[in-house]
């Protein structure tokens with residue numbers, strides 16, 4: 155598997171050089187030069203730890219959470235004050251962990267960010283289903299949150315049990331969501347669980363929309379090497395059949411496909427912290443992507459707080475991209491939306507997409523993976539499946555390795571991928 159991803163990387167970046175992440179530190183972050191910047195804040199606390207979850211998280215304690223948020227606010231001012239002018243940014247997303255466990259302090263974090271940034275496209279936050287009650291939702295709304303994403307994973311009791319989750323009270327969820335409305339209510343589901351059928355998944359989606367969701371995300375189950383999940387991955391053929399069938403169902407229902415795994419029932423409903431040209435991340439494990447580099451903060455909560463309290467940023471690793479590496483990174487995450495606009499590529503890189511990747515685009519069209527219309531390349535159903543399939547490879551070859559190391563070492567010397 156690693157062989158395929160390495161070959162593809164060498165071909166697309168036109169070099170045998172791997173992606174090299176080094177323990178390099180920059181006091182100043184080059185975010186002022188980024189035209190469309192998104193913000194991300196990581197809050198790594200969970201009441202209980204799910205065995206399938208690869209994200210950076212620790213068990214919740216009120217005291218630790220408060221100390222962490224004090225550090226987070228300090229980091230925001232450390233970074234934000236690097237430029238005197240308030241910078242316009244697109245969106246702000248809170249991820250975790252379970253950021254809604256700190257619902258009472260989200261307003262304070264947003265206020266700190268607003269001292270340095272002007273947020274133009276709303277604020278999103280992830281919730282555990284246990285957080286969906288009027289009190290928490292109201293606190294989030296008062297803090298300016300406009301989009302929520304609930305990590306349901308499955309409404310089906312059989313899969314809730316498999317995932318170590320308890321049965322959900324959908325009546326309670328419905329009444330809380332009706333009492334406190336948001337512009338986007340997204341629900342996350344895991345698909346390709348062992349034995350999961352089209353009907354199981356369809357029923358999850360129907361339930362989500364009936365409870366007031368206007369956006370859903372169906373993420374594939376990925377068996378990370380460092381998680382303790384006993385579940386086996388679904389065979390490729392079954393997975394493709396399931397993804398194609400459920401995609402077709404969503405399209406037949408008139409839902410808009412906003413990315414490989416997301417569908418919305420209303421045109422303005424969107425939830426994505428991933429498809430940004432550039433972004434700035436705060437908190438442990440948060441990443442920042444600039445025009446020519448990518449940075450990752452330490453995954454270790456204590457080391458994060460220590461670094462910030464000494465007045466230094468918590469960067470663990472930095473990669474300074476070659477031009478082709480940056481292009482591939484851009485294309486990979488832009489393609490997540492199932493569409494790549496040639497003009498947007500040219501605006502970002504100053505060179506036509508066709509000049510850099512004409513052969514690859516031609517081949518992708520010949521193999522029926524892409525269609526081109528007015529300068530926009532759109533994935534076909536087959537293309538979306540193979541993107542998803544390759545993304546799985548990429549996740550297991552690159553992210554699995556990197557996160558596996560970062561979970562053990564607060565500041566590793568170097569990681570080559």
Ligand code: SF4
Pocket residue numbers: 199200202203204207208209211250251252282305
């Ligand atoms: S799935 Fe959500 S609640 Fe479970 S451990 Fe991961 S972040 Fe925490």
